[in-house]
Every structure is written in C-alpha cells, then in structure tokens.
Amino acid sequence: MENGSEKLINGRAFAARLRRDIREEAHALHAQHGILPTLAVVMVGEDPASAVYVRSKVRATEEAGMRSVAHHLPGDATEEELLTLIAALNADPSVHGILVQLPVPQQIRRDAVLDAIAPEKDVDGFHIVNAGRLAVGRRDGFVPCTPLGCLMLLKSVLPSLAGQQAVVIGASNIVGRPMAQLLQQEGCTVTVTHLKTRDVAAETRRADIVIAAAGHAGLVRGDWIKPGAIVIDVGINRVQTEEGSRIVGDVAFDEVLPHAAAITPVPGGVGPMTIACLLQNTLHAARKTLSA
Numbered sequence: 001m002e003n004g005s006e007k008l009i010n011g012r013a014f015a016a017r018l019r020r021d022i023r024e025e026a027h028a029l030h031a032q033h034g035i036l037p038t039l040a041v042v043m044v045g046e047d048p049a050s051a052v053y054v055r056s057k058v059r060a061t062e063e064a065g066m067r068s069v070a071h072h073l074p075g076d077a078t079e080e081e082l083l084t085l086i087a088a089l090n091a092d093p094s095v096h097g098i099l100v101q102l103p104v105p106q107q108i109r110r111d112a113v114l115d116a117i118a119p120e121k122d123v124d125g126f127h128i129v130n131a132g133r134l135a136v137g138r139r140d141g142f143v144p145c146t147p148l149g150c151l152m153l154l155k156s157v158l159p160s161l162a163g164q165q166a167v168v169i170g171a172s173n174i175v176g177r178p179m180a181q182l183l184q185q186e187g188c189t190v191t192v193t194h195l196k197t198r199d200v201a202a203e204t205r206r207a208d209i210v211i212a213a214a215g216h217a218g219l220v221r222g223d224w225i226k227p228g229a230i231v232i233d234v235g236i237n238r239v240q241t242e243e244g245s246r247i248v249g250d251v252a253f254d255e256v257l258p259h260a261a262a263i264t265p266v267p268g269g270v271g272p273m274t275i276a277c278l279l280q281n282t283l284h285a286a287r288k289t290l291s292a
C-alpha cells in the first residue's frame with residue numbers, strides 16, 4: 001500500500017550522486033591541468049551548529065578529491081582581523097573558493113565581509129556583484145548554494161517549470177530572493193511572501209510550487225497546499241522533544257504530505273544539496289582560472 005514515501009524527493013541520494021560526479025571532474029581537472037580545487041572555509045566564534053556545518057564542508061570537500069583550508073577566528077575577533085584574513089585568501093592563487101560561515105558575531109558587519117571576498121572566489125554567491133548578476137539574469141556569476149540545490153531537486157520531479165505558479169515564503173538574501181530570481185528565469189510566475197504579507201496561506205493555496213524558507217517550524221499547514229503541488233522545505237529548525245531535540249522544517253510534513261505531489265523531507269532534503277552545490281561552485285571557480 002502507498003504511504004506517501006513515493007512522493008519524497010530524496011535530497012541525500014541526489015546530493016551523493018552530484019558529489020560523485022564532482023569528484024570525477026575535480027580529478028580530471030587535477031590530472032589534465034594540475035589544478036587542485038581548493039576551498040577556504042572561515043568561521044568566527046563558537047556557534048555549535050556552524051561548527052557542524054563547517055566540519056561537514058571540510059569533509060565533503062576532501063571526499064570530493066579537493067583541498068580545504070579551514071580558518072577559525074575567536075568570537076571576539078574584529079571586523080578588521082577578518083577582513084585582513086579575507087584579503088590574504090583573495091591574494092592566494094592556490095585558493096579558488098572562499099566562504100565565511102554565517103552568522104558572524106554582532107561586532108562584525110556581515111555585508112562588509114561578504115563584499116570583501118573576491119567575486120570570482122565567492123562560492124557562496126553572496127557578494128553584491130554575484131547577487132546583481134543573478135538579479136539581471138546573467139549566468140556568469142555564482143548562485144547561492146541552497147536555492148541552486150532547491151532548483152535541482154525541483155527539476156528532478158518537474159523538468160520544465162515554465163508557466164508554473166510558484167510561491168517563495170521568506171525573502172532572505174541567502175535563500176528567498178535568489179530562489180525567486182531563479183524560478184522567474186525558469187519561466188515561473190513568482191510570488192514572494194515576507195513578514196508584511198497579509199495572508200501567506202491564501203498566496204500559498206494558488207501555488208503549483210511552494211518553497212518554504214521562513215525559518216518557522218511547521219508554518220506551512222496541510223490546508224495551504226493546492227492538491228498536486230510540489231513542496232520544497234528549506235527550514236532547519238531545532239525543536240525540543242521528550243527525548244531531547246530534533247530538526248524539523250518549515251512545513252507541517254504529516255499534514256502536507258497527503259496534498260502534495262512531491263515533497264522534500266527535513267532532514268535529508270534540501271540540506272545535503274547546499275553542501276553539494278558548494279562543491280560544484282568550488283569546482284567551477286577552479287576551472288574558471290584556466291580561462292582567466
């Protein structure tokens with residue numbers, strides 16, 4: 001009997017395949033051109049979740065046959081210290097990709113840091129120049145990893161998105177805004193909801209594609225979903241349970257599953273794609289040095 005599991009979009013398996021392909025391409029780049037794709041990962045402070053993500057990125061980079069360089073600054077590091085480190089990484093020709101793990105401590109201006117990374121090494125795609133390229137539909141910049149991963153998962157179940165009504169719930173610079181731009185470029189009619197939106201449920205009920213990126217556990221309810229919609233859950237929310245804690249998405253999964261045609265689980269959906277796409281961007285950054 002069907003229990004809905006056939007509707008699950010398995011991001012973990014998709015990401016594993018992508019990482020295998022990247023490994024082969026990285027190997028070829030090294031063998032043919034002597035270029036070892038290298039990612040510098042910078043973390044400031046001791047946020048435990050960030051430490052887990054940084055370790056995952058370092059491990060995934062090495063498993064993909066690439067090199068990683070980790071830099072850890074103390075939680076009271078100044079913006080100037082961080083900018084000095086970024087300047088050194090920008091100037092180092094052996095480093096192809098640079099990322100600063102977010103969030104950064106409050107004494108550091110996030111945008112000043114992101115805009116200090118050389119755009120051609122900005123594998124997170126957060127630099128204002130790469131954001132601008134995406135905004136005007138140019139394909140020559142880096143696209144942020146989470147929206148890129150969402151788009152890949154979406155296209156794995158619906159290869160042509162042209163004409164679809166999409167709702168993006170959340171307008172962050174890291175996910176919501178770039179996601180909306182990617183979907184528009186794929187031919188979707190896109191609505192972005194945000195904190196001031198009057199009726200998010202009503203907007204969502206019209207959607208063939210729902211991207212939930214609000215950072216609010218279980219926000220999207222079963223009766224918000226048009227029958228047959230595709231639901232991509234970007235949320236990563238830690239909630240307390242009797243046994244301790246667990247990670248849930250922005251979608252009330254059990255309620256939404258019966259209505260959706262396809263849905264990403266949390267964990268195991270979008271999250272693993274974020275890191276796989278980071279590896280892909282790093283490989284592209286390294287490859288671009290051939291034509292620079």
Ligand SMILES: Nc1nc2c(c(=O)[nH]1)N[C@@H](CN(C=O)c1ccc(C(=O)N[C@@H](CCC(=O)O)C(=O)O)cc1)CN2
Pocket residue numbers: 053099100101102103124145146236247266267268269270271272273274275
């Ligand atoms: N510089 C950046 N900072 C941050 C980014 C980013 O893309 N660049 N995104 C997030 C954190 N993040 C990567 O950095 C990230 C978050 C979650 C996952 C993931 O695989 N999640 C798992 C569940 C994890 C768990 O159980 O704890 C999943 O969804 O299956 C990967 C990367 C903010 N900062």
Ligand SMILES: [Mg+2]
Pocket residue numbers: 011233265266267268269270271272
């Ligand atoms: Mg996930």
